[in-house]
Amino acid sequence: MSDFPGVDLEGLRAFVSVASHASFHDAAMELELSASALTRRIKRLEDALDLRLFERTTRSVALTASGDMFLPHARGVLQELEASLKLVTESTRSRTGTLTIACISTVAKHLLPRIVGDYHRRRPDVRLRLIEADLATVTRRVVEGHAEFGIAFLVSETPELTIDELLTDPYVLACPADHPLAARATVAWRELRPWPLIVSGSTSGNRRMLDAALRDIDWRPDRLIEIEHLTTSLGLVEAGLGISIIPQCAVPRDAEGRIAIRPLVDPTVARTIGLIRRRKGKMSAVARDFRLALRRMAPLGATEPIGRG
Structure with a gap:
């Protein structure tokens, strides 16, 4: 039980306001109180503390020695209360609201279900809006603020964006199961040249x-079939129309037996998938909570190693 039952927040706010303004009139205006109501609050606080806090004349208001000693403590109590209330409020808001995420198609199909599933179990009150698009659209949505995050990769450094890395996703060879390259444990990039290559368009x-x-090894494939979607390339490979290069995370789970997947080497090329966000600008409470939750999830690490088959 408190030794000062007459001390309350209303009294502390009244005391701090009068001390700050050195005026009962101005403090009453700030607190939207009548002069008499403010006077009663100060009197109740002084009676509870058994101290005089102000010296009042018709022309001035000044702190007593006791009031001057008490002022920083009263301010500290109010500031600590405000900080605590703000923390609780933001924590509550971070569990509600809408979060918009833009995502490239390979991640949307193969990684996003896990990410969204884990997050939704942790934060069921958050409404997620997911945008599946190509890389250019994903980055544009994030830069323009139409999406809080993108889950994708960056081809080069972009001044407006930064990336929180999630996993390393190497590029691999997809070829028909009976193709000569399927007999290799690994395939070098130069060894692709004799074969028709199914590859994404030059703007992808x-x-x-x-x-x-691959600029350093003068990689210039010429027998090309250009496609827009990776799923199209896999269908063409399965039909025996050529070989293709795909990110490992885009390899379908049921690929074994239909197509062969082999590591590409000399060099090994990989893209870094991560959470793309704006370098500047304040994140919403929901976005901060999503980013923190993603960090706390089990690390995604590199995609699973490739086997023969």
Whole structure:
């Protein structure tokens, strides 16, 4: 039980306001109280403390020695209360609201279900809006603020964006199960040249990533079939129309027996999938909570190793 039952927050706020303004009139205006109501609050506080806090004349209001000693403590109590209330309020808000995430299609199909599933179990009150798009659209949505995050990769450094890395996703060869390259444990990039290559168009993020990474080995495939969606490339490979290069996370779970997947080496090329966000600008409470929850999830690490088959 308190030794000062007459001390309450209303009295502390009244005391701090009068001390700050050195005026009962101005304090009453700030607190939206009548002069008499403010006077009663100060009197109740002084009686509870058994101290005089102010010296009042018709022209001035000044703190007594006791009031001057008490003022920083009263301010500290109010500031601590405000900070605690803000913390509780933001924590509550972080569990409600809407979060918009833009995601490239390979991640949307193969990684997003796990990410969203884990997060939804932790934060069922948050409404998620998911946008599946190509890399250019994902990054544009994030830069323009239409999405809080993108789950994708960056081809090159972008001043407006930064990435929280989630996993390393190497590029692999997809070829028919009876193709000569399927007999290899690994395949070098130069060994792809004799074969018809099914590859993303030159404006796609994956194609730009490969062109940049393989510039030093003069990678210039010429027998090309250009496609827009990776799922299309896998269908063409299965039909025996060529070989293709795909990110490992895009390998279908039922690929074994229908197509062969082999590691590509000399060099090994991989993209880094992560949570793309704006460098500047304040994240919403929901977005901060999602980012923290994603960090606390079991690390996704690298995608699973490739086997023969």
